[in-house]
Amino acid sequence: MSTSDAPTAQDEVADLLVELIRINTSNPTDPERPAAEWVAEKLDEVGIESQIIEAAPGRASTVARIAGKDSSRPPLLIHAHLDVVPADASEWSVDPFGGEVKDGYVWGRGAIDMKDMDAMVLSLVREWSRTGRQPDRDIVLAYVSDEEAGGRQGAHYLVDHHADLFADCTEAISEVGGYSISLNEQARVYTVQTAEKGINWLRLQAKNRPGHGSFVHPDNAVTQLAEAVSRVGSHEWPIVITDTVRALVEGLGQVLEKDLDPEKPDEWLPLLGGAARMIGATIRNTTNPTMLEAGYKHNVIPSTAEASIDCRFLPGQEESMLATIDELIGEHVTRETLVQDIAVETSFDGAMIDCMADALKAEDPTGVMLPYLMSGGTDAKSFSTLGMRCFGFSPLMLPPDLDFMALFHGIDERVPIDGLQFGVRVLDRLLMSC
Incomplete structure (x- = not known):
């Protein structure tokens, strides 16, 4: 196949996601090794070397390094987990591990948590390798195991036993950030995760x-x-507004031209629609x-x-x-x-933030990027201990009526194909310029 005949990242991202969903990596019953081998094979097809590292039999991660134009610059880490939470097929309208394509969506467990990012990055580096394009700096790829159980046999293991693979990385991007939230018919924001709860x-x-x-x-x-359980479960924890939440609310006020008080969440949380479910859990301990x-x-x-x-x-x-x-x-x-595991927080500033905003703006001129604090946890907890600034940036443009947050660990998990293609374009712009 000539380079001109080869599929682009946008052409193959949905197909790659379908293939990956069909590899059942439910944690803890189904090991990640088959998916780690699949990633390594897809990289090898286009001449990208990788290594598979096992923390325990079957609990495998795949790590690779993509050479950039300026190897003197510190590399960027992109980490993405291969495992998913289990799914009860009787609750779904499709086979959760069938990787079905219908109604413009790819359906299945992991479609948004987070095999979509796995596929977007994989399709992009495959295109680069086929066409000879290079990112601005080296990129370290880590497709890791065990995130859904805390990462002890995934990111934690890599940091504890193979820190040399990431030692020179200064920044990292991963899941649950860069997705769109439609505030109304005119206003759309993209929330980038700059912090997460412990x-x-x-x-x-x-x-x-x-x-x-x-x-x-x-x-x-x-x-x-x-x-005792009743007292703990029903305790009303006080509101604590972090710097990240304060910046989010201030940004919302500017976008909507409203005077919003961060200390009065009942005023601004309803403006976020379905995203209020997650962000509403970030103003207090739970x-x-x-x-x-x-x-x-x-x-x-x-x-x-x-x-x-x-x-x-x-x-x-x-x-x-x-x-x-x-x-x-x-x-x-x-x-x-x-x-x-630790809480993580970094500031909403710097060259990486500027590059993310520029990449999103190029694909969606009306969109505005804002920071947010995530209520759950990611492998950023592990990689941040190596001194990296960690961001959640897995860009997706979503339909206004899609309850995105309900799909995380939920039934009928799915991702729009045009959203995946949007994400590929944004990531391409980001990684070629950051």
Whole structure:
């Protein structure tokens, strides 16, 4: 095939995404190794060398380096995870691992979290290699495992054991940013993730005397735990406006020509439509009970009861959050941290931010780029420990009526094909100039 006959990145991005969705990488049941090998094969087809690194059998990541025009400049890291959360096929209108194309969308688990970014970057570097184009500086690609379980066998492992592959990178881009939010028929913003909440997954445990279910039993471990869980789950955490949220609200006010007070979220959150679900969780800490376990028979009072709490804390808020939790659970319940990871925040300025804004503006002259704080977590938590500024920038232009946030870990996950092609064009502009 001649270069002129070869598909462009926009031509093949949807096909690559379909292929990748069909490789089931549900974490923890299905390993990422087949997807990591698929990425390596697609890179090898166009002459890009890569290496596959396993943290454990089957838990594999693929890493490659693309030479830029100016190798003296610090490289940019693009990291994207290969794993997805499981999907119950009975809840979906399509096979979640079928990679179906219909109604102008690619459907399937991972379509927006985050195999879309996997495919956009892969299609782009394949086009570069076929045409001889080079980005402005070196690009390090990391297609990683285990992000959906905290990254211990993915990004954390790479940082702990292969930091040399990323040591000279000063900036990184990845998921959940650069997507459009239609504020009204005229105003559209693109939110870039410059911060994310920290994670503290807790196990609460109550222990007391077991006994017969027919007795009076005031020291019931289940009751003690349930009361503690209720207090933690229903606690109204105070509003804390970070620098990132303040900048977002100020930007919204300028776009809409409104005087918005960051300290009054009821005024500005409704303006964000479906995105308010995520951004509304970034003005306070959150502590959500997610699992309960106790007992083994209906008429036996157990000696132990346990609960899982998903805690997410704002930058600088972890210690105060845990102190409040200790007060809420009381003296009869203990807590144990199962998974902990840092909050991340960088400022909304600098050359990379300017390049992102320019790339978006070139493809959507009416769009305005704003920062936001994400309520979840990404592999930026790992790579930021190497001194990189990390941004969520996986650009997509979305239909105004698409409830994008509901698709993350939701049913009928899908991404518009023209949105993917838009993302490819924006990333191409960004990486050729940043």
